[in-house]
Amino acid sequence: MEKIKKDEIITAAKQYMQRHGMSQNALARTCGISASYLSNLLNGVYEYKSGPDKVTEIADRYFIAIASVIGFEIEQTFWKVEPTPQFVIAISALERAHLNCTARFGGVKMIIGEKGCGKTTAIDQYCKANPTNTFRVTINAEDGIRDILEEIGRLLDLDLPMQKGARLRLIGSEFRRRALCGERNMLILDEGENTKLPGIRAYKAIYDMIKGYAAFAIAGTADLLKLLDRLELRGVNGVPQFKSRMKANTIILPPIDRKFENFMYKVKDENLRKILVELCTDYRELNDYLEPAIIAAHKDGVALTDDYFRTMYGIMKNNNNGTAKRY
Structure with missing residues (x-):
């Protein structure tokens, strides 16, 4: 990466920090890089001493990580976030929960939607718009x-004790401390359907500790609701109460538009539109297919056509069933 581009990223990062009242440590944590590296970069030092007589440039990936977090476009953007109904409703749900973060029962939302409908994209955008007071954990x-607790602790800059109960109490105390200092914070758990049983119990404990002091949101697929139903049937302690608290605060996102009308303005070729509808089952798959094809066609200086797309992905002309088929 050229130095002039690095300078532009660092200038934008400083402006971003000032605009959001963000510390160096907070930006470093959000970018996933060390505070010392970020300090060097912000001071215009793009290299470090890696040996007695050796100086090494700081890798481009650190600049790319910063650019991604602050929304700085390093290259021309070929895919922008589309305001699908799912995206708009998810953002609205997060905003309402965050707005009511100091209400005893108001600052909570469970967002349920199909795989690939844009839940994570909405959370990404919300966290970028609110970088200093949103704490987001993606569960695998x-x-x-x-x-999960260690990641929450890392985001809060906490040195957590070993005992689970003590960890939970310290996390709750930290959110309360921040609220009493005037902060309006929000904890977001994404891909909640991946949660194991102890996690569900911990969610209830976390929610109970931070309600009235910070907003709490959890996003997942319908599998999360099924998991809660199974645990309730098994008589797992705490699950009925957690379900009851979430019931009035659960948002079910509308089904995916599998004609992808919000996105098809990107595609001029009618035959290619048909192929995409045949191939893709959700917005994520559409992005996985379409964005690389748009970029490749742009670099080749040609129109993105049905034939170009088929050649790129090795897709045969329609078979007897009328569906796209791989070579």
Whole structure:
């Protein structure tokens, strides 16, 4: 990356921090880079001493990470976020929960939607717009309660004790402390359907500790609701209460428009539109197919056509069933 581009990113980062009242440590944490690296970059030092007589440039990936967080476009953007009904409703739900973060029962939302409908995109955009007071944890299938609590602790700059109960109490105390200092914070748990049983119990405990002091939102697919139903049937302690608290605060997003009308203005070729409808089952898959094709066609200086797309992805002309088929 050229130095002039690095300078532009760092200038934009300083403006971003000033605009949002964000500390260096907070930006470093959000970008996933070390505070010392960020300090060097903000001071215009783009290299470090890696040996007695050796100086190494700080890798481009750190500048790219900063640019991604602050919304700085390094290259021409070929795909922008579309205000689908799912996106608009999810953003609205997050805003309402955050607005009511100091209400005893108001600052909570459960957002349920299909896989690939844009829940995570909405959360990404909300966190970028509110970088200093949103704390977002994405849960994967391998995460246990220890992993989830450790990530919350990292986001809050807490040195957590070993005992789970003590960890939960410290997290709750920190949110309360911040609220009493005038902060309006929000904890967002994404991909909640990946949660294991101890996590569900911990969610209730976290919510109970921070209600009235911070907003709490959890997003997931319908599998999360099924998980809660199964646990309730098994008589798992705390689950009925958690479901009851979430019941009036659950937002069910509308089904995905599988004609993808919000996105088809990007595609001029009618035949290509038909292929995309045949191939893709959700917005994420559409993006996975379409954005690389748009970029490739632009770099080749040609129109994105049915034939170009088929050649790029190895898709045969329609078979006897009328559906797209791979080579």
